[in-house]
Amino acid sequence: MDTMRDRFAPVVSRLLDEDPRVAVVLAEIGADGFAEAGRRHPDRVINVGIREQLLIGAGAGLALTGLRPVLHTFASFLVERPFEQIKLDLGHQDAGAVLVSAAASFDWPAGGLTHMAPGDVALLDTLEGWTVHVPGHPDEAETLLRHAVAAGDDKVYVRLSTQANAHATEVDGTHWHTVREGRRGVVVAVGPMLDAVLEAVRERDVTVLYATTVRPVDTAALRAATGTAGTDVVLVEPYLAGTSTAAAARALADVPHRLLGLGVGRGELRRYGTVQEHVSAHGLDARSLRERIDAFLAAGAGA
Incomplete structure (x- = not known):
């Protein structure tokens, strides 16, 4: 079975083709998966390098122009390191974005504590207005990614993990x-x-x-x-x-x-x-x- 993250680049690449509002901002992590999409949409696939604060700031800027940005890197670098930018650039400015993380709590143990973020959802709980999706299977991840991107200009966090259940459940982005x-x-x-x-x-x-x-x-x-x-x-x-x-x-x-x-x-x-x-x-x-x-x-x- 493929992983949730394996679905991320193909799904979002298709969304780039389908919706001219969609943009992707990366901080080096996962950039290879968007090489072809970047050639098709060079103005909407942006790699800022290993600059996570800029990742959030650039995404917020795109949102303020009317685009629907999807921002991606490891959870510790997506939520914890640039938290001030999440609070101000997105929250204070009421700018919407889709944050999609990888590695979750301890999905890459060899990365050590720098690559672990078990407190990510708790940290977002200190802010107002965030929707948080935690898929349990790659099929659910694909559904929830599409749901998140289609969610108007809302602030959405999609938490991907290498851990997964054996079978998918039908999910709708709202109900338990x-x-x-x-x-x-x-x-x-x-x-x-x-x-x-x-x-x-x-x-x-x-x-x-x-x-x-x-x-x-x-x-x-x-x-x-x-x-x-x-x-x-x-x-x-x-x-x-x-x-x-x-x-x-x-x-x-x-x-x-x-x-x-x-x-x-x-x-x-x-x-x-x-x-x-x-x-x-x-x-x-x-x-x-x-x-x-x-x-x-x-x-x-x-x-």
């Missing part, structure tokens, strides 16, 4: 999907966490919601699930643990509930290892998730 229904709690699996969550709760009487658009939260889906499955809610996210607990709590503000946020821990892992070793070290493999979810639900049942 009910994968299975139960009566003893709700587990929300975000993007590439779905397969591990389903294995973790196998034979457990819980509802599983699948979320690929995490901002804004699908309040209606979450409230409906807690209305039938009980108000113990577990969020399993492929980035910083607890990132979405405040958003979920707001969605359930008038509903007494218990909430557990599982994700990447704050402690730095100082060995490169493999992606799967990082997954296990952060307790996001199926066995660890089963233990943590079971303990949380059991505590609620005994309360």
Whole structure:
């Protein structure tokens, strides 16, 4: 199976052909994938070199001229390093863009901490008006990329990962999907966490919601699930643990509930290892998730 990032350049290259508003801004990373598109559209495929602040600033400038810019590099260089430009050039000027990241939380362990960004979604949460897509399969990534580019002049973040579920789910860029229904709690699996969550709760009487658009939260889906499955809610996210607990709590503000946020821990892992070793070290493999979810639900049942 190809990766989400494998889909990025072909999909956006087709969008460049289809829509004269679309422009692509790169910071060296991924430039080879747009060589042919750049020859067809030299005025709308721009490589600023390894200058991530300029990446955001140039994209904002294009947006202010009426174009729909797509900006791409590793997550740590796309969200963390140029955060001031995201806040001011895009946010303060109310300029829309599509930010598409690669490497996600720890997809390239050999790159070390400089290439890891588990706090990217939490950082964007400090700003107003961002839509955040977290696909869990290359097919979903393609759908959500197209949805993001077509989203008028909105500010959208698409978080691509090498981690993926075995099968795609039909996604629409808005709603959460009910994968299975139960009566003893709700587990929300975000993007590439779905397969591990389903294995973790196998034979457990819980509802599983699948979320690929995490901002804004699908309040209606979450409230409906807690209305039938009980108000113990577990969020399993492929980035910083607890990132979405405040958003979920707001969605359930008038509903007494218990909430557990599982994700990447704050402690730095100082060995490169493999992606799967990082997954296990952060307790996001199926066995660890089963233990943590079971303990949380059991505590609620005994309360």
